[in-house]
Amino acid sequence: MTKKQVQVGDRAEPVSLVVTQERINAYSKISNDYNPIHVDPEFGRKTEFGSTIAHGVSVAGLMFRAVTRLIGPAWPYQNGRLNMTFLSPTRPGDRVTATAEVKEVREDGLIVCEASCQRDDGTKIMVCQAQGYPV
Amino acid sequence: MSEPTQNFDDLVVGTVYPPVEYRMTAEQVGIWVEAFEDDSVPAASGGEAPLVPAALTSLYILDAVLKAYPNRPKGNVHAKQEFVWYRPVRVGEALYTEVIVADKWIKRGRRYVQTETRTSNAAGQLVATGRMTSIFAR
Numbered sequence: 001m002t003k004k005q006v007q008v009g010d011r012a013e014p015v016s017l018v019v020t021q022e023r024i025n026a027y028s029k030i031s032n033d034y035n036p037i038h039v040d041p042e043f044g045r046k047t048e049f050g051s052t053i054a055h056g057v058s059v060a061g062l063m064f065r066a067v068t069r070l071i072g073p074a075w076p077y078q079n080g081r082l083n084m085t086f087l088s089p090t091r092p093g094d095r096v097t098a099t100a101e102v103k104e105v106r107e108d109g110l111i112v113c114e115a116s117c118q119r120d121d122g123t124k125i126m127v128c129q130a131q132g133y134p135v
Numbered sequence: 136m137s138e139p140t141q142n143f144d145d146l147v148v149g150t151v152y153p154p155v156e157y158r159m160t161a162e163q164v165g166i167w168v169e170a171f172e173d174d175s176v177p178a179a180s181g182g183e184a185p186l187v188p189a190a191l192t193s194l195y196i197l198d199a200v201l202k203a204y205p206n207r208p209k210g211n212v213h214a215k216q217e218f219v220w221y222r223p224v225r226v227g228e229a230l231y232t233e234v235i236v237a238d239k240w241i242k243r244g245r246r247y248v249q250t251e252t253r254t255s256n257a258a259g260q261l262v263a264t265g266r267m268t269s270i271f272a273r
Contacts, residue, residue: 017172026170030163031194033201037210047210056213057193061171064190068175076189077223085215 006111006134008102012069015062016097019054019090027058053089060084060126062098063115067130070100071111075132084128088119095120100130109133141206143246143271146236152203154231154255157195159187161226167191184225192218196252196265199232203250210272214247217266222256229257237266246271 017023021041028034036043037053044052063084068075076082090096100115111134116127139145164187167173176188193216201207224230231254238249252265 023170026166030166030191031197033197035209035211037212043209055193057190057197057216058171060216061167061173061188061190064188065173065175073175074186074223076192076218076220077186078220080189080220081218082189083215083217086213089212 006070006102006105008105010070010102012066012100012115014097014099015065015069016095017059017062019059019092019094019096021052021092023058024052024054024092027055031055031058049089049091051091053091056084056086056089056126059090059096059117060086060128062096062117063100063126063128063130066098066100066115067113067128067132070102070113071130071132072134074135075111075130078133078135080130080132082128082130084126086126088123088125090119090125094125096125103129138206140208141204142208142273143239143248146239146248148236148238150236152199152234154233155199155202157198157230157232158228159191159194159224159226159230161185163194164188164191164226184227187224187226187228189218189220192220192224192263192265195224195230195232195254196263196267199234199252199254200250200267203234208271208273212270212272213267214270215266215268219264221261221263224256224262230262231255231257246273 104112237251
């Protein structure tokens with residue numbers, strides 16, 4: 001079976017998830033990051049965010065999945081690189097969707113993608129550039 | 136005697152914290168896959184331990200950073216993160232992450248701290264590097 005040829009402009013099927021306090025708590029459990037901004041609703045209400053917010057890196061998992069759909073399941077493991085910026089927090093109840101697009105395919109086969117996550121209201125919450133070899 | 140604070144003014148650029156050991160468990164991967172519906176994880180094969188999803192790189196990096204900054208202010212925000220991977224990580228594998236205070240600056244009234252991490256395996260091979268930009272609450 002031949003590998004699908006990736007081309008500039010290829011887009012991954014979007015990946016969506018609803019952020020919930022349960023998911024935030026699950027990430028706190030596996031990361032041991034119990035910063036009250038994530039897990040304490042009372043603390044969160046008093047901050048500029050008005051509520052708890054999700055760990056940015058947990059929501060970024062959606063971008064990882066979108067990029068994986070383009071490059072392949074093992075793309076990070078051979079000199080893969082990802083650079084992300086968190087633009088806006090996500091709160092419990094937000095539905096977020098990640099999309100990714102191939103921006104460049106280099107001569108040696110390296111694939112460069114751009115991905116982003118946005119809320120249903122169109123607000124972009126994070127962006128990244130990712131690169132890796134299809135494996 | 137109270138612990139010294141690690142607010143923005145207390146951090147010294149260039150400080151290198153000793154490596155922190157970490158082993159990812161199958162339970163952690165399982166919680167992640169279920170809670171976040173991650174379908175991107177390569178399947179285990181050939182009797183080897185399963186690969187750790189790259190999305191969980193932040194677990195061993197954050198663990199080391201949180202241990203380097205145990206007295207950090209509450210309410211810090213993670214603004215940016217870069218990862219570079221050099222080799223895969225498997226469940227149960229021993230990892231050692233070094234944390235470096237790389238830079239700090241104030242911009243538009245916000246206190247930015249850049250923290251770099253270097254993670255190696257038990258053989259001393261570089262596994263991943265990270266660069267984390269945080270906004271410190273104090």
